[in-house]
Amino acid sequence: MRRxxxxxxxxxHINTTMFVPCxxxxxxxxxxxxxxxDINSVAEYVYQVVLKHKDKTPEDEDDDQAHYFLLAKSNSFNFQQDQYKILPTQFSLAxxxxxxxxxxxxxxxxxxxILTPPPDIAS
Structure with a gap:
């Protein structure tokens, strides 16, 4: 079962990394x-290439456009982390x-x- x-x-993993267009x-x-x-999945590869079956109705499943899966432009996003400055307060006894x-x-x-000790002490 584990195998x-x-x-x-x-x-x-192979199906998503090998067949998603870049x-x-x-x-x-x-x-x-x-x-x-086009061969767009592992199942289609096994069926058409390995088993040599012919697809009777070839169609374009993925529309041949990779820009749906990738980041189009990165300068529209702000990746800079906000910076905060902590000002010291003055302590006064007055x-x-x-x-x-x-x-x-x-x-x-x-x-x-809580009736039991923490796990570190219990063992």
């Missing part, structure tokens, strides 16, 4: 003037800060429900 799953993953394709024509069928009163009754008690 079968690995085979399916490798097959889908440049615009140019149609090829037979000596009769008809368009040759200014008294007000802190909220700690109300123990309103604290969440989720830590009381």
């Amino acid at each position: 079968f799953l690995l085979f399916i993953i490798i097959l889908s 440049v615009d394709e140019v149609d090829e024509y037979n000596k009769d003037g008809t368009v040759k069928d 200014i008294k800060k007000e802190y909220p009163v700690l109300d123990i009754k309103n604290l969440p008690v989720t830590y009381l429900d």
Whole structure:
């Protein structure tokens, strides 16, 4: 089962990386003037090339245009990360800060429900 799953993953990887167009394709024509069928998947390659079956209805499945799969222009995107400057604050004993009163009754008690130690200590 594990090898079968690995085979399916490798097959889908080959199908997407080998058959997704990276440049615009140019149609090829037979000596009769008809368009040759493009091979766009592993299944189509096995069926037509390895098993030597002829496709009776050749059609252009991927429209021969690679610009749908690739980034057209990159200067319209902003890849620069924002930069923030942290200004230091002046500490003064003359200014008294007000802190909220700690109300123990309103604290969440989720830590009381934990009955086991952390995994590092348990082992």
